[in-house]
Amino acid sequence: MKIFVCIKQVPDTETKIKIGPDASSIDTNGIKWVINPYDEYAIEEAVKYREANAGTQVFALSVGPNKRVSESLRTALAMGADEGIVVNAPENIDSYSTARALAEVIKAEGGADLIFTGKLAIDDNASSVSQMVAEFLGMPHATVVSKFSMSPEGVTVERDIEGGAKEVLGLKAPAVVGANKGLNTPRYASLPGIMKAKKKILKEIEFASLNIPATDTKVKYTQLSLPAEKPAVKMIAGDSSAQVAELVKLLRDEAKVL
């Protein structure tokens, strides 16, 4: 059984964002790159499954600039993935081309019995890639998944929907599953894990070799900008009764949100 885990490398949340001179990218100097937090749940779930089911192989797969993306793949290998595949691609290609690349590589590797992704990437909050990969490979999908099990009958997942409600789905394998927080507790890469990871295969594939037509780029981000400065906070003085009365007045008359 072959499980593929798609991981995206994103700037750490604490990173200060500076816009690049072309205004369609950011200044990547000094950025600390991490594995998209949701993708850690995806890796953990795949590795857990492999540990419980002999004969399973876990492939970690990432599309992006080879140099930095490989680092995250090494981390995934140290967490227990068996093999890494990096698709060396320019910065920030769109979700469509990313998903096409992932689907093409998975096909070329002989297909998947199961694919894990994160529910979304925290840098641009798109939550698109999993569903697109599923569509390109003709598989069912479930996103925002916080419980997963697999049996010969197929995959059962619980996904979080609106208002705290949950949905239990059965999916025929092969399927794409997008991990949410709550699915598991991702392990840290241990020192022995890190040592072992150094010997594991990390295959490189050039995006250009995948023959994805230029017309598969569907969306362009331009004119990146920083948010407008927020006016300074208005601190409300007085005892609590006075504060409360003043706040309600401001919300009604000044902010007009009531």
Place this chain on the structure above:
Amino acid sequence: MSKVFVFAEHKNGALKRGAMELLQAAAKSGNTVVGMAVGTGADKAAAEMGHHGATEVHILKDASLDAYNSELYAAAVASVLEKVQPQILLASATSTGRDLFPRIAARMKTGIASDCTELNISGDNVTAKKPMYSGKAFANVAFENSPLKIVLMRANQLPVAAADGSKTATVIEQTLAKPDLKTLVKEIVKGTSEKLDLTEANIIVSGGRGLKEAGNFKLLNDLADVLGATVGASRAVVDAGWVSHGMQVGQTGKTVAPTLYIAVGVSGAIQHLAGMSGSKVIVAINNDPNAPIFQKATYGIVGDLFDVVPKLTEEFKKVLKH
């Protein structure tokens, strides 16, 4: 004239606010507005959609569409899109919208702009603006090589005027050709709250570790009831098991965009701010004047939440009655 297609979500026929926003924005653009609604109550929703600017609405009343199933919905929407051939598709970035439309985009070999907060339609051209890095930057999104331009908008970003009952839409009933499904919805476990989901809520009252224990969330529930708000929480209290993680706001919780966000006993860690900094007006109540939440807040009250919140609830009760 171009056709703008609006996929409208509703609850038993009552349109969600996001759907009204999209219909009105589409109508304002001067294009033809074609709507779609599915499931029980779709006919009632269709009538309402007319009042908000749709001239034609396609409905699928099949009760199998009452519960969202990605494959079934994808087939239903794609089949209607093939008939209508719109240039632009608008939907809300809800749980359903975010799950469904990327799949549709892949099927239609077209582009999608997700999680947008601004929308500009001019003829068949559309651009959108979206937050990135949890609101630390914004990008303009433009389409290319996209026969259909799909935009998913966050709720509460666009104005809604009152419905115009004199306007009506032609309703076209479609039938569903059921594909061979690989996805089965086995069960839906209802949430504890009947309130709007955090991602759609117009007002959110959010609590953090300052509340001291689970039982004290009652203070927030009371405040929320008066305001018609949804209650959210920080990760610290979710991890402590006080509330369910569907209530978590932040980087590893939900991204919210209400008009009013009241943060009670929340320190304002960067990962929490990541989920709520898109709120229009932020009120912070905290006994520590140096809490980072005050740097993001519009209005700040330094005080003991156990003293302030009950008084605030009473004050809102008084004012909102009139």
